Amino acid sequence: MKTFIDRHYRTIRRFRFLYGWAKDACTKVQCSKRAEEWKAKGYKGAKLDVCGGRNPYKPGEYLNVDIVSFPQVDLVFDIRRKFPIESGVIAEIISCATLEHFRRHHNEHILREFFRVLAPGGILRVSTPDIEAIARGLLAGDDLEKVNQHFFGKYKCEKTDDFDLHRWMYPVSAMISLLREIGFTDVKQVENDTGLHDPKYNYLVRARKP
């Protein structure tokens, strides 16, 4: 839905720094309000976008969790630690372009936390760079800039440099095995239709907590 500011943007564009500030402030208020409402309900039935950061998946429908309090972020916490959420309450989790930023033991912790907080029947979708596809791209002579970005991550700004590095990636078969080992069922690779990242180099795996 268009806000007042969006509708009158042409007139006020000379003051666009104010526009940016006002829009961020307004987004932050909405996100905090949404987070408070869900917290009061113990997050029962909530959907999480884990590490949505500045590029959230369906904001408004999913609560955006991130370590950096960008205006778009609903819940701020470090996912390398125990999530501040009760077990068995979350309806759905999506995690895009996230797991590759963590070391292997953190990945295992995060996936186990996903399992813990999901309600029975809850759905997990994980999208992360496909190390095998990137290697194939490299051998096939794909653009070196692009291949490097997928392997090592992008540098976007001072604030997120460290968080933007890639540290560990699973081939899709290893991700599926790990999710099954943790206890997920119906684990399979599905079409990457998130629209967030190049599906040639990022897979999407779907799993269910029994």
Ligand SMILES: C[S@@+](CC[C@H](N)C(=O)[O-])C[C@H]1O[C@@H](n2cnc3c(N)ncnc32)[C@H](O)[C@@H]1O
């Ligand atoms: C590459 S962005 C992904 C954003 C979005 N999900 C997407 O698909 O484009 C990775 C996000 O992970 C967040 N992040 C990194 N380390 C984190 C941590 N320990 N806990 C929570 N979020 C973290 C970063 O701040 C950043 O917003």
